Amino acid sequence: MAKGISRRIWGKVVHVVVLATFTILLAFPFYWMLITSFKQNVDLYTMENNPFIFNAKPTLDHLKFLFTETRFVRWLGNTAFVGVIVVVITLLLAVPAAYALARLSGRWGERLGIGIFLTYLVPPTLLFIPLSRVVAYLGLQDSLWALILVYPTFTVPFSIWLLMGFFKSIPKELEDAAMVDGLTRFGAFVKLVIPISVSGILTVVIFTFTLVTQEFVYALTFISSESNQMIGTGIPIFLVRGDVYYWGALMAACLIASLPIAFMYNLFLDRFIAGFTVGAVK
Amino acid sequence: MAVVETRDLTKVFKEGQVGAVNNVNLETREGEFLVFLGPSGSGKTTLLRMVAGLETPTSGEILIGGQVVNDLSPRERRIAMVFQSYALYPHLSVYKNIAFPLKAQNVKKELHKEKVEWAASLLGIGALLDRKPRELSGGERQRVALARAIVREPAVFLLDEPLSNLDAKLRASAREELERFHRRVGTTTIYVTHDQVEAMAMGDRVMVLNKGVVRQIGTPTDVYDNPADTFVATFLGSPPMNLAEFGDLIVGFRPEHFRPVSTVIDAAVPFRFKVENIEYLGSEWIVSGTLAGGKLEGKKVFSRLSSAQNLQLGATYDFAVPQFHLKFFDRSSEKRAEPKAVSWQ
Amino acid sequence: MAIARNKIKSLGAAQSPLLGAAMFSPAVLYILLLVGGPFLLAIFYAFSDARIGSTEMHFVGLENFRSILQSPSFRVAIRNSFIFTICSQIIVIVGANILAISLEKTFRGRGIIRFLILLPWVAPIALGAIGWKWILDSIYSVITWVLVAAHMYKPFSAPMWLGEPRLAIASVLLVHSWRLMPFSTVILLAGRTAIPKDIPEAAAVDGAGFWRTQLQIVIPMMRPIISVAVLFGLIFTFTDMTVVYILTAGGPFDSTQTLPSLAFALGIQGSDLAAGAAISLFLVPLLVILAYFMLRLAHRAEVT
Numbered sequence: 001m002a003k004g005i006s007r008r009i010w011g012k013v014v015h016v017v018v019l020a021t022f023t024i025l026l027a028f029p030f031y032w033m034l035i036t037s038f039k040q041n042v043d044l045y046t047m048e049n050n051p052f053i054f055n056a057k058p059t060l061d062h063l064k065f066l067f068t069e070t071r072f073v074r075w076l077g078n079t080a081f082v083g084v085i086v087v088v089i090t091l092l093l094a095v096p097a098a099y100a101l102a103r104l105s106g107r108w109g110e111r112l113g114i115g116i117f118l119t120y121l122v123p124p125t126l127l128f129i130p131l132s133r134v135v136a137y138l139g140l141q142d143s144l145w146a147l148i149l150v151y152p153t154f155t156v157p158f159s160i161w162l163l164m165g166f167f168k169s170i171p172k173e174l175e176d177a178a179m180v181d182g183l184t185r186f187g188a189f190v191k192l193v194i195p196i197s198v199s200g201i202l203t204v205v206i207f208t209f210t211l212v213t214q215e216f217v218y219a220l221t222f223i224s225s226e227s228n229q230m231i232g233t234g235i236p237i238f239l240v241r242g243d244v245y246y247w248g249a250l251m252a253a254c255l256i257a258s259l260p261i262a263f264m265y266n267l268f269l270d271r272f273i274a275g276f277t278v279g280a281v282k
Numbered sequence: 283m284a285v286v287e288t289r290d291l292t293k294v295f296k297e298g299q300v301g302a303v304n305n306v307n308l309e310t311r312e313g314e315f316l317v318f319l320g321p322s323g324s325g326k327t328t329l330l331r332m333v334a335g336l337e338t339p340t341s342g343e344i345l346i347g348g349q350v351v352n353d354l355s356p357r358e359r360r361i362a363m364v365f366q367s368y369a370l371y372p373h374l375s376v377y378k379n380i381a382f383p384l385k386a387q388n389v390k391k392e393l394h395k396e397k398v399e400w401a402a403s404l405l406g407i408g409a410l411l412d413r414k415p416r417e418l419s420g421g422e423r424q425r426v427a428l429a430r431a432i433v434r435e436p437a438v439f440l441l442d443e444p445l446s447n448l449d450a451k452l453r454a455s456a457r458e459e460l461e462r463f464h465r466r467v468g469t470t471t472i473y474v475t476h477d478q479v480e481a482m483a484m485g486d487r488v489m490v491l492n493k494g495v496v497r498q499i500g501t502p503t504d505v506y507d508n509p510a511d512t513f514v515a516t517f518l519g520s521p522p523m524n525l526a527e528f529g530d531l532i533v534g535f536r537p538e539h540f541r542p543v544s545t546v547i548d549a550a551v552p553f554r555f556k557v558e559n560i561e562y563l564g565s566e567w568i569v570s571g572t573l574a575g576g577k578l579e580g581k582k583v584f585s586r587l588s589s590a591q592n593l594q595l596g597a598t599y600d601f602a603v604p605q606f607h608l609k610f611f612d613r614s615s616e617k618r619a620e621p622k623a624v625s626w627q
Numbered sequence: 628m629a630i631a632r633n634k635i636k637s638l639g640a641a642q643s644p645l646l647g648a649a650m651f652s653p654a655v656l657y658i659l660l661l662v663g664g665p666f667l668l669a670i671f672y673a674f675s676d677a678r679i680g681s682t683e684m685h686f687v688g689l690e691n692f693r694s695i696l697q698s699p700s701f702r703v704a705i706r707n708s709f710i711f712t713i714c715s716q717i718i719v720i721v722g723a724n725i726l727a728i729s730l731e732k733t734f735r736g737r738g739i740i741r742f743l744i745l746l747p748w749v750a751p752i753a754l755g756a757i758g759w760k761w762i763l764d765s766i767y768s769v770i771t772w773v774l775v776a777a778h779m780y781k782p783f784s785a786p787m788w789l790g791e792p793r794l795a796i797a798s799v800l801l802v803h804s805w806r807l808m809p810f811s812t813v814i815l816l817a818g819r820t821a822i823p824k825d826i827p828e829a830a831a832v833d834g835a836g837f838w839r840t841q842l843q844i845v846i847p848m849m850r851p852i853i854s855v856a857v858l859f860g861l862i863f864t865f866t867d868m869t870v871v872y873i874l875t876a877g878g879p880f881d882s883t884q885t886l887p888s889l890a891f892a893l894g895i896q897g898s899d900l901a902a903g904a905a906i907s908l909f910l911v912p913l914l915v916i917l918a919y920f921m922l923r924l925a926h927r928a929e930v931t
Contacts, residue, residue: 018729019740022722026808027743029758030750032769036761044767047782051769097654100647112651114922119662121914121921123866125887126907129894130668131661132679153661156654185646214751216869217887221895232751236873247761254758258750265749266742273817336828357834369829373847382843386834430833 030255037062037252044248062248071226072253075234078144082230083212085148090155090208095201097156098163099189103172113164116157124154124217132221146222147230151215155208162207165274166200167193203271206264213261231257285470286310286333286438291342293328293494301340302328304494310438310470315461317485318474321517325494326474327442333472334363334440347437357386362431363440366447368423370415376402376426377411383434401433405463420448421456428463439471445480457484478518482506490514508609509534512616515609521568521584523609528577531619532611537568537586539607543600550602555583557593574598672904679898691905700881701906704889707796711885712865715803719860720853722804723811728841730812731819748809756873759802763788763874792882795875799883802870807863811856818852819845854924858917865913886910 035051036044038058049055066072097116101109131150132141140146170193178188194201219233226238235253239246265272287309294301303325310316318326331337333344335356344351351359362383371379380398389397402408405425415423424444431439444460445453461484464471475481481488482502489499490513498510509515509523515534516522523534543552554574561568567590573581585601593599612619673691677684695701726744730737747755762769771785780786789795822845830840846853868887871877877884877892884892886909894903 015729018725022726022729022808023740023743026747026805029755029762029805030743030746032762033758047766047772050776051767051772093654093657096650100650103647108647112655114925116654116658117921117925118918119658121862121918122662122666123862123887123910123914125866125868125890126669126910127662127665129890129900129903129907130665130672132895133668133672133677133900134665136679150661152657156658160654210749216751216753216872217891220872221891232753236753236757245761247764247767250757251761254750254754258746258754261751262742262746262749266745269741269745269813270817273813334832336831356828356832357836361832363829363832365825365829367823367825369823369825371826371830371844371848373850382830382835383833386830386836386839434834 030258033251033255036248037255039248041248062246062252065246066249066252066256070239070249070253071229071234072231072239074227075229075231076257078228079213079230079232082144082147082151083209086151086155086212087205087208089148089152090159091201091204093152094156094159094163094204095194096189098160099167099193101160102164102167113160116160119153119157124215127153128217128221131218135222141222142224142228144223144228144230147215147218150218150222151212154215155211158211159204159208162204162271162274163197163200166197166203170196200271203268206268207272210261210265213257285312285347286472287345287348288329288333289343289345291329291332291344292340293325293332293337294340301325301494303332303339305342306491306494306496308489308496308499310472311487313468313470314486315464315471315473315484317481317488318472318491319476319478319481319485319488319517320491321476323493324476324491326476326491328494329491330440330442330472330474333438334361335359360434360437361440362434362436362438364424364427364431364442364444366443368415368427368444368447370423370426370430372415374414375411376407376413376415376418379415379426380411380430380433383430387434397433398429401429404432404466405429420452421459424448424456425459428460432467432469436469439469441471441473443475445475445477460484478520482518490517492517508618510618512611515611521570521586524583525611526573526578526581526583527613530613531622532613532616534609534611535603535607537584539603540583540585540601541587541603543602546602546604548604548606550604551608552600552602553578553583554598555585555601556598557595560590560593560595562590569593669904669908672901673908675901677900677904679895679900687901691901695902695905700884700889703881704884704886704906705909707799707883708865708885708887710796711800711803712861714800715807715864716857716860718800718804719807719811720857722808723815723856724846726808726812727815727819730816744812745809747806748813752806752867752869753873755806756802756870759798759805760789760874763798765790789875790879792879795879795883799871799874802874803864803867806870807860810863811860814852814856814859815849818849821852822848851924851927854920858921858924862914862917866910 035054038060039054040056040059040061043049043054043056046055101113101116103109135141135146135150138146138149140149174192174196175185175188178192179185183191213230213232215230216232219230220237223229223233226234229238231253235250235257239250239253288306291303291306292301293303306325306329308316318329320326328337332339333346335351335354335358339352346359346361356363371382374382377398380401381394384394384397398411399408402411405428407422407425407429410418410422410426415426418426427444441460445456448456457480464484473480473484485502487499487501488505490497490505492513498505498514500508500510505514506518509518512525512532512534516525519536521537523536524540525532525534527533540553540555543550554576556571556574557569558571559569561570567587569585569587569590571583571585573579573583608621610619610621611617672684674686674688675684676687676690730741761767765787768785768788770788771780774780774785775782786794788798826848827840827845830844835844866887868885868891871883871885871888872891875883877888881889886906890903890907893899893906897903
């Protein structure tokens with residue numbers, strides 16, 4: 001009896017240690033952001049202080065600074081603005097395309113699907129140079145519209161895959177039945193397929209939004225003035241005055257910007273995985 | 283010495299709930315083909331998995347070869363198992379699949395080839411050694427699974443409903459192959475199934491389980507002709523035994539023993555039978571209807587006849603059951619009881 | 628009903644090609660214009676002397692490539708791109724497998740743990756990187772504090788995590804691995820749950836212990852999904868400029884530059900669009916190779 005029990009206990013201990021190690025390594029920076037946000041500058045910048053405890057009382061000063069003396073709120077607004085419009089554009093482009101590709105089985109559909117897939121392999125760090133010229137040519141430099149124009153290049157391919165997999169799982173018979181009942185194919189698409197696909201579409205909305213908030217290169221390249229920044233670029237660049245890093249406010253901003261995205265992501269994680277592994281796992 | 287033995291074996295999955303397996307005691311006989319038979323949820327698979335070491339018992343002991351194995355991992359128990367899906371390793375060739383147990387138990391590499399080829403020839407799959415599992419048919423996969431099981435020359439084979447995934451036609455031939463295999467190899471085998479036809483055809487003994495409790499262990503003849511309780515009586519046989527409540531007793535008789543009076547020679551109990559449905563199955567007829575008159579009025583019963591040409595729907599006939607084919611069960615315990623003289627009228 | 632079926636088939640068949648084309652053309656057009664076009668432009672610029680702010684542009688042949696290949700910072704950038712990409716991938720694949728094994732069975736608090744370990748991936752890259760910048764700060768680094776408290780270093784003599792070339796490279800590598808780990812873990816976890824439960828059980832009955840089961844049965848079965856995780860991981864790391872930009876801005880002394888960050892430094896900050904374009908084109912060969920493997924993977928998945 002003892003042998004079995006000790007083996008199981010040992011296994012559990014190893015399991016806990018492994019999990020704890022990884023969790024700490026991965027989540028520690030965010031915990032650190034949390035603590036730093038509430039520590040007084042005096043506490044932060046005294047080398048001898050134990051950084052793991054509050055040597056002075058926790059303070060809301062950094063938050064106050066962040067919200068009143070920086071453009072942080074404006075950046076949040078910018079990001080939300082760009083996010084919403086890009087989501088709309090993405091849905092308008094990707095939903096019909098995904099449906100067409102899902103129902104158009106055969107050479108055509110496959111080839112196009114692969115073609116769209118390949119666009120993912122042309123990264124922003126390659127396109128940003130020519131696109132900066134295009135943006136300047138269109139007179140959109142330092143405008144959020146430049147981002148709105150360009151962001152769908154990476155949100156649309158991903159959304160098409162996600163939705164393709166989703167549409168393929170809807171039985172064809174449903175649309176056939178609708179067409180027998182008198183709807184045209186497009187009518188069946190609008191009146192039947194889209195309402196059924198609400199959760200898939202919602203997933204696309206969430207992920208498009210998170211992709212927008214995470215993007216860095218284009219936001220850095222196209223936007224220059226402080227008030228037009230997105231949070232991904234405004235925080236690292238403009239919360240630094242000269243060479244001085246306002247770490248307290250900086251960390252608070254990072255945390256505030258990251259957590260909502262994290263929550264949304266977690267809710268839709270399984271769909272997200274499906275998007276990446278479509279085809280590889282069956 | 284029994285190859286596999288369990289003592290008061292119990293498994294409770296969730297505290298406070300009824301156990302999946304409750305106080306099961308069994309002893310296999312050397313070289314026998316023992317069937318665990320029961321409906322889904324009866325605990326037969328859980329019982330098998332505990333013997334294999336894939337589930338830990340809540341209480342009780344498991345012995346293999348006379349040794350208590352509760353603390354031993356599956357690999358230490360000298361058992362082999364064939365899963366319902368066969369669980370062949372898809373990325374390995376048939377040869378490597380069969381060789382895997384040898385590799386895992388650190389058998390010398392030089393011996394692998396010899397043993398794999400022996401197991402393969404025993405099952406007639408020598409030609410398939412280079413193929414991958416996805417290229418094989420259902421029957422071939424079963425044979426590979428068996429080869430993989432036998433290659434280690436285990437003390438016990440455990441089979442978990444290996445025929446359920448095969449289509450009906452294939453099932454019969456695969457079943458026959460399993461029987462032949464067992465006769466040739468002679469290893470003690472425990473076979474789990476919910477199909478009572480399989481159990482009757484294949485088993486040297488059948489252990490009938492329901493809700494984690496053993497209802498009866500016996501030869502196919504025992505469980506069919508002398509069921510220990512009403513559950514066993516109705517689980518075996520299709521259509522099931524006809525049961526009728528009569529006072530503090532339940533009386534049962536099998537459909538094949540319920541025949542027109544004219545065909546019954548021995549002392550028999552008469553019934554009036556109103557025919558309501560006739561099914562022709564080719565080899566026999568299944569006639570269902572209700573009893574008429576007397577205390578059992580309206581009771582639905584089945585009859586199995588080799589010929590029903592003269593029967594008309596809606597008509598009432600004189601049927602009878604030979605006295606010695608009547609089974610009696612105690613109404614409250616549902617267990618087998620002594621025959622009593624009863625009158626129906 | 629059979630007649631109605633045929634009628635639909637002809638209706639559907641007649642409508643589909645046109646309707647289908649109409650439905651996906653907007654997306655295809657958009658991508659052609661905003662991805663295909665700029666891609667060709669990048670190639671064009673690489674052979675020109677385009678600059679920011681100037682509308683003049685002349686064809687200069689291979690001049691850009693010649694000067695790039697001679698520049699030491701370019702050679703460092705290529706070297707770093709490969710080091711960061713490959714080393715982080717190795718760390719991540721090993722770590723993610725271990726983590727996926729630990730997360731496979733449900734246990735109390737698994738949801739919270741999953742949330743926590745996902746943070747590096749879901750947070751915007753720049754923000755995670757800034758967090759690390761604070762942790763690796765030359766004066767106030769918490770790591771330094773711990774090491775000093777453990778008497779491994781005297782105060783003020785601790786290493787500059789982002790200031791010394793070797794350490795800076797290690798730091799960038801660390802942050803890349805940290806960011807990628809959750810992504811791979813989650814994909815591998817999905818792959819593991821796709822493996823039928825009875826396969827590892829069969830291996831256990833066959834006599835395989837824990838490690839043999841993992842290394843010889845489970846992980847080989849996960850090959851397609853491991854490939855997905857690796858290929859995407861390679862792309863994400865290889866084409867990223869954010870981590871370097873935020874942590875070290877390519878320094879100290881260009882020692883942590885990568886192809887994308889160098890392209891940005893020269894092309895945008897240095898206004899030399901042509902040089903930037905030329906450097907970023909060096910990303911293409913590896914991406915083509917990765918694309919080839921991705922297509923092969925997708926094709927194999929269709930076949931089996």
